[in-house]
Amino acid sequence: MSGSISYTLNSGNTIPKVGLGVYKTSPEVAENIVYEALKAGYRHVDSAALYKNEKEVCEGIAKWLAEDPANKREDLFYTTKVYDDHHGYELTKKSVAESLEKAAKIGYIDLVLMHSPKSDYEKRHGSWKALQEAVAEGKVKNIGVSNYGVKHLNELLAYKDLKIKPAVNQIEVHPWLMRSELCKYCHEQGILIEAYSPLAKARKFDDPDLQTLASKLGKSAGQILIAWSLAKGYVVLPKTETKARLVPNLEVFDIKLSEEDLALLEKPNEYFTTGWDPTVYPLDDEK
Template identity: 75%
Template sequence: MSIGSISYTLNNGLTIPKIGLGIYKTPPNVAAGIVYSALVTGYRHVDSAEYYENEEDACEGISKWIALDPANNKREDIFYTTKVWDDYHGYEATKKAIEGSLKKAEKIGYIDLILLHSPSSDYEKRHGSWMAFQEFVASGKVKSIGVSNYGIKHLEELLAYPDLKIPPAINQIEVHPWLMRSELCAYCKSKGIMVEAYSPLAKARKFGDPALVALAEKHGKGQGQILIAWSLAKGYIVLPKTVTESRLLPNLDVFEIKLTEEDLALLEKPNEYFTTGWDPTTYPLDSEK
């Protein structure tokens, strides 16, 4: 068994590898190659999005890996995620967007997880998108559904839909020691929604932080490895991105790092609000506009 297949179980009973390769800002001509190399290295989980413009290339990398050794490299051992972008909120637009993502995933047959990339629209559109998501699960073409960048208020809204059949399995949000989101993560946990940590390396912008450097020295590991181990210690799925082949293995080889309570306390900055990109978790509900 590859270390990349070490998994959590979602609220629908399906499993998800704890570490996934993020491929945001991974150009199409690079994505197929780095996804293939990641799978050869042992990764079993890839995080793409319609917005990243590399879905087809990610699936190309996956299908190339399966073709390498079809007797042992199985589609069902891979977890492939993509996301529906903000322009396609609403029932009809989301259906079309998912069809488009499925077409780009033709070589691998189905999508393991679809996320609504952010809550940035309105009640009617978010609701319509969720109804479309549920239909694709029923069709079997999408295995699990979830959201991204949802705050507590957006999750409360979703969980209160009168026609909710499938609650989200995942909320993918930016989380790291300088953006703890303790309340949101605790809320997700209380509702059985798994947190996926995006930008788990804080886009490498906090490398050199004295506590991080000290922990890297203490454990004899790299700073990136300590941050990935932090996400795992919190019970999150973690999505480090790299286009650098030599970083693939270190970013996966983290399961033996055991951070102590003291280590966590040293590293965590619960009062810092360090976002490295956008933050739609604060997007207003209709009643707040």
């Protein structure tokens, strides 16, 4: 099953529903795992300046593109992110330029995200201005945010010079961290949710309700969790450095979770983060 099945963003562009996450994927591994993922059917790769593997990820994409004339750049979706230490107009322009240089072999970047809201109003605002300009210049097709809470999105949407709304908000979300209010708000604003750490870093694989569903549907715990994100209407970004797991993470589109299945799996009262949570980062007047 191809990972090219897509959603339509508020920009009018499309984004594949399943992407390969490459957080903590070493540069030595990144090129090959991305190449193998594209061969396996993935059409979406999610990197970041912070990951220190943008160049290698793009090398893997370029290798796949060069392999066959039928492999088209427009069929792929490549994401990167501007980290917090490059917030502000000038630094964000610099970060985007550096990311574009690393992506030279693939021509353009499909999506650039603010990696988190962890700076201040002036810097966040300057960054968004720079990202809007990157879209106007044509080398970046879409822009969005990551780890933004409702208050951060409210701030952004109130910018007087807002020309482009965020296409996505990439957040940690899974059945033990459902973020119902935030996800509902994004849906109302036409901002697509992207789920990172959708498998909760395998820390909940022994959950009895998850195991019950996996057994019932004849799928792995990981496949059930990917299917949960898809059932919620999210882009889902499972990460693996293991070639053998690439195809199973795409073999999820036939999984139909019923309302009863979802109710069994979901734990709306839990708050289980596997890493940081900048969605709670204070605004300037809260510090």
